[in-house]
Amino acid sequence: MSGTTSLPAAEIAKTARQASFTIKSLPGSDRDIALDAIYDALLAFKDDILAANAQDMEAAQALVAEGKLSTSLVKRLDLSRPGKYDDMLQGIKDVRGLEDPVGKTTLATKLDDNLTLHRYTTPIGTLLIIFEARPEVIANISSLAIKSGNAAVLKGGKESSHSFAAIASVISEALSSTRIPPGAIQLVQSREAVKDLLDQDVYIDLVIPRGGNDLVRYIKENTKIPVMGHADGLCATYVHADADVKTAVDVVVDGKTDYPAACNATETLLVHRDVLGSHLPSIVQALQLKGVSVRCDEESLAALRSADDVVLGAAGKTILQSATEEDYNTEFLDLIIAVKTVGSLGEAVAHINTHSSSHTDCIVTTDETAAEEFCRMVDSAGVYVNASTRFADGYRYGFGTEVGISTNKVHARGPVGLEGLMIYKYVVRGQGHTVGMYGSGGKQFKHETIDL
Amino acid sequence: MSGTTSLPAAEIAKTARQASFTIKSLPGSDRDIALDAIYDALLAFKDDILAANAQDMEAAQALVAEGKLSTSLVKRLDLSRPGKYDDMLQGIKDVRGLEDPVGKTTLATKLDDNLTLHRYTTPIGTLLIIFEARPEVIANISSLAIKSGNAAVLKGGKESSHSFAAIASVISEALSSTRIPPGAIQLVQSREAVKDLLDQDVYIDLVIPRGGNDLVRYIKENTKIPVMGHADGLCATYVHADADVKTAVDVVVDGKTDYPAACNATETLLVHRDVLGSHLPSIVQALQLKGVSVRCDEESLAALRSADDVVLGAAGKTILQSATEEDYNTEFLDLIIAVKTVGSLGEAVAHINTHSSSHTDCIVTTDETAAEEFCRMVDSAGVYVNASTRFADGYRYGFGTEVGISTNKVHARGPVGLEGLMIYKYVVRGQGHTVGMYGSGGKQFKHETIDL
Structure with missing residues (x-):
């Protein structure tokens, strides 16, 4: 051979x-x-x-x-x-x-x-x-x-x-x-x-x-x-206070479970404090149905514990766990997600700019102003609004293969x-031009754009 | 303070x-x-x-x-x-x-x-x-x-x-x-x-x-x-067989002497064999008037020796020297130039792609086809036709400062x-889109360019 x-x-x-x-x-x-x-x-x-x-x-x-x-x-x-x-x-x-x-x-x-x-x-x-x-x-x-x-x-x-x-x-x-x-x-x-x-x-x-x-x-x-290239793909999805519940569920579940071993899978879920009771249980329930282990900070864990139906997974066993600080720096590449409560969009941005790998991060929101602020402030290669982090891919972007x-x-x-x-490369075409011709007392550059 | x-x-x-x-x-x-x-x-x-x-x-x-x-x-x-x-x-x-x-x-x-x-x-x-x-x-x-x-x-x-x-x-x-x-x-x-x-x-x-x-x-x-950035600025100017003599003199002298300590100064002069007798003496004479020491390969040296008037510099002392191989790899940053004879445009290109620092290299020619071939084949950041290598500069390119x-x-x-x-950064804006919606049996991407 x-x-x-x-x-x-x-x-x-x-x-x-x-x-x-x-x-x-x-x-x-x-x-x-x-x-x-x-x-x-x-x-x-x-x-x-x-x-x-x-x-x-x-x-x-x-x-x-x-x-x-x-x-x-x-x-x-x-x-x-x-x-x-x-x-x-x-x-x-x-x-x-x-x-x-x-x-x-x-x-x-x-x-x-x-x-x-x-x-x-x-x-x-x-x-x-x-x-x-x-x-x-x-x-x-x-x-x-x-x-x-x-x-x-x-x-x-x-x-x-x-x-x-x-x-x-x-x-x-x-x-x-x-x-x-x-x-x-x-x-x-x-x-x-x-x-x-x-x-x-x-x-x-x-x-x-x-x-x-x-x-x-x-x-x-x-x-x-x-x-x-990239060493890590630590992507986060942030559910803002005004997020639509169904959108949040769809985007988080797809981001986490569509292909968990991919670099563009969602690893961290940030949730605004105001929607811990209203949105998080639905998201976690949907994740559990897909077999995802959920590692929560104290506040989100407490909110979930008070929503009985999600505490027990489909198989009847608890798959809610307490998160450690390390979980927010971990690319699980597996059916595990880390959940963290934040008090504001600014706090979510700060978490992402500190912990994410600047790969792809998402906000779920119905407020265009919040969306644009997130896009401006998050320093990642991909910043998403109401779309799964899994879209980060050359084929999906229309580049052909990647x-x-x-x-x-x-x-x-x-x-x-x-x-x-x-x-x-730059190509300069002249007719014997020298820089000595230019400058004080000499010729001046024209610097006119040539129409292509 | x-x-x-x-x-x-x-x-x-x-x-x-x-x-x-x-x-x-x-x-x-x-x-x-x-x-x-x-x-x-x-x-x-x-x-x-x-x-x-x-x-x-x-x-x-x-x-x-x-x-x-x-x-x-x-x-x-x-x-x-x-x-x-x-x-x-x-x-x-x-x-x-x-x-x-x-x-x-x-x-x-x-x-x-x-x-x-x-x-x-x-x-x-x-x-x-x-x-x-x-x-x-x-x-x-x-x-x-x-x-x-x-x-x-x-x-x-x-x-x-x-x-x-x-x-x-x-x-x-x-x-x-x-x-x-x-x-x-x-x-x-x-x-x-x-x-x-x-x-x-x-x-x-x-x-x-x-x-x-x-x-x-x-x-x-x-x-x-x-x-x-750049460590070296080893720029070459190649005088092709059909070059205009005055253009060659102007471009080489400006390239070498306008500011010899600059990274875009010409350090190597490549000359086509056919114009060793007709062009090189004029170029060297002009360089000598500016006090440039000229280090030649055997062939160019012989050609110059047979042109009496340039062997002796303005001050009457010989400033023609024999070049060593090292001279073709040296950024002199001084009033010194290395001269080498080549038999073809291809040989000039090969010399440049091997010895130059891929900064800025120039051809002097009246043949547009030769010029375009040089531009296509030379692998440098700047490739010039009939213009001093000294033009390689953000201000001169119209970028403002650099x-x-x-x-x-x-x-x-x-x-x-x-x-x-x-x-x-890439920004994706959706309405709850998931990648699970796409692919075989599902939705297809449209990938249409949006007019800006």
Whole structure:
């Protein structure tokens, strides 16, 4: 099985950088042809890839039985789940269908007669993508890299090693018939390679980790290359004093239970004191029906205890617990929610700006002024009004597929699509212009916007 | 003299972050009022500040006499140079006059009925700016931070300590009468503080170094906070086979000699083999008249040796030298240029993509196709056609003043104005929408662009 490389990290990174100069300057049509080739090849070799994936699943299930691997990880590994493989293929088609992000003019200024300034979008250069289980990420990220004219080095997790090798082989073979240089997409299998790759800050421009908190933290601690992603997804939903009860129930239940292992799941429920008696019992009852454990501060617990029907869960056992301070800093990724009482919108905002991971936070309210204040004051990548935090996703935002979700404060924030893989360059065109011509006593700049 | 803070770094950074939440949500009018207050105060206390600056100058000149400080650094320190103080004041007015960068809508999508997505520009949050001699940077950066709604911690160099303290005091006093919280602009004097501040990645979002290579390298090596700036400015100008001689002379001489200590000065001259005899002698002659030492590869040296008039400089002494390989990797920041012969545009591009610092590189040519190929292939923040590399500057680009020039591949590249201090947030507004409503068998997203 070929396709993956075992060259030294510096060699891999240097080759990727060289290839980035080529792929960067290929026209969009060549990049689209490469996406078609990948699509066709992954479709043709579906059986082989699923067979390799089955080997990974077998090994993973053995580890689950020994308690060494979580079931949620195994679920992410499984390419044979209904629709999963087709979704992977459709993802490539979706990316191909997106507008070419390379070479767009984002600024044009006449600096002076016959002296112009343009800003054009360009690929960043070389990406390093490190991911755990989720073999379809290889196809996904390769597509995004090619469409955006970037070179990429991909390193998969050991749990998906067979799937990874099979997909890598198919992609490499498919690209060999296109104008994409082989170094533009390199697939690295060896586990030891990660640390060495993280040292290649001379050649690699951006690291994108796709995986759990530990992976992301490790990467952030061990590289000087900029990292785009998120370690935590600690999202809160705040139920304001004037919230509609049904809206609150719907938004909180969906935010918590639609996919609890996701980074955009709601982990903290903030409730205004005035609606502890009127709204909270309905919310908690609905959560309990979905099997959610509810960890409350004293005030909310007291309010719930006086509403008998919710104290006992559907199964008749108490699933109300007292929250600890740590619960408000915890990304449960599970059917657990922490509840806290607040006295005002300002208190809710302060809690979020202190405890949340600046990923996605929501207010449930019928008051537009309160909603706008929340949106202005909450310092998160996503700020929501009356909508589930689970909407934080590139596909749902209409970006096609996504590279990941960023909680960075620079470059790109929130769900990142193709735009997050772009930077720009400035082009100045003159006719022998020198700066010595300008300034006191000399020429003056015109700085007129050129209509695009 | 008050104005600077000596709190522990964590306290400074935490206070700045808290203040960032406030300044972020102030309307533009409050931020403009603060800029007026700073302008008025710096005008009123001009004499005091110049007196403090004179103390710094005296100390610096003593160090120059001992050979411990460069004269170029002293030049940058001097606020009493004609026009310098007025330029500093004008810079504040210029920034005030710029469009408010906060809260612009950069994307609006109807996800579904009554479910919208907007992307708004927001301040990054908390900046740490570290600079060496150049006391006017305090006013400059404080203005940019306030205009862009960011909190900033400013750390000046020891050479400008008196100037810094005086300006800091005036700015702090001026801001105390405005709605900008005192923590939003903090001025740190103590030298030991730098390392501790660089550790505050929990509170500080971006570091902007303004100074020499050593400072920038030190900062990049010692922080996990994203750093925006450039260590090197190794710019090249390539004279293509069909270049106009006068254009080549003008662009190279201006690029090299207009301000040799600047990061956008030309350091390397690449010359096409075909014009070694016809163009290079004129270029070198003009450079020699400006006192530039020329370090040549064998081929260009031979060509020049056969053109007698340029072998001897104006003063009659030979200032042609042989170049070493290291010269092509050196930012001279002085009246020295390295010359290299290339056989094609591709060779020039390859040299630039390998040796330049991706700052600003230029081609001199009369062929539009060659120019466009150069622009597409050269991977630098600025790619120029027939214009001096010295144009790489925020003021000349029409951005008002600049934060610095970035050679980063993410977030912001080239001269960085207000835009580089902004990020964005996504706001989703719904009416109880849940993701459970969507998908197979459920609702479909509309993803329609909303006209702005």
